[in-house]
Amino acid sequence: MRVGTGYDVHRLSEGRKLILGGVEIPFEKGLLGHSDADVIVHAIMDSLLGAAALGDIGQHFPDTDPAWEGASSIAMLAQVGRILEEHNYMIENIDSTIIAQRPKLMPYLPQMRENVARALKLETDQVSIKATTEERLGFTGSGEGIAAQAVCCLIPLMDLVTDDIVMSGGGCGGCSGCAERI
Ligand code: MG
Numbered sequence: 001m002r003v004g005t006g007y008d009v010h011r012l013s014e015g016r017k018l019i020l021g022g023v024e025i026p027f028e029k030g031l032l033g034h035s036d037a038d039v040i041v042h043a044i045m046d047s048l049l050g051a052a053a054l055g056d057i058g059q060h061f062p063d064t065d066p067a068w069e070g071a072s073s074i075a076m077l078a079q080v081g082r083i084l085e086e087h088n089y090m091i092e093n094i095d096s097t098i099i100a101q102r103p104k105l106m107p108y109l110p111q112m113r114e115n116v117a118r119a120l121k122l123e124t125d126q127v128s129i130k131a132t133t134e135e136r137l138g139f140t141g142s143g144e145g146i147a148a149q150a151v152c153c154l155i156p157l158m159d160l161v162t163d164d165i166v167m168s169g170g171g172c173g174g175c176s177g178c179a180e181r182i
Contacts, residue, residue: 004051021112
């Protein structure tokens, strides 16, 4: 099992859409960024890449690359899911928190969870997205920006194979490889 953490902040600015967890939320400001600036999805992507020690989103989706200008972060998340698959990782669960004074996010959280789960081919109950304020303190409290943090748990597929062999009594009986791996 491998654990990863992610953290991100974007500035709130007029004339931008507010996209969080792939949901467009009615608000007078939106988050500023090269992509759609979906801060919670960015934190989740960094936790996933971090757990696999595969760098961060800045390396995979550089903000100097026009391909990612205005890009959907949910599409980027699906790509992170494919990268993890290629490296033989399974996602066990994700927990995350959006830190924003306003707007009220509770009504949108179920749809955000569904969007993230679908992009990563997970069940919705493997994805938790919560929201909190910082009691009007700091840059989130003043409404200058929104922050997000995430943790996740990955399972290397090789661990599953090994566990299975141990649980089943030490080998499939068909080859000598199993015993050697144990
Ligand atoms: Mg970001």
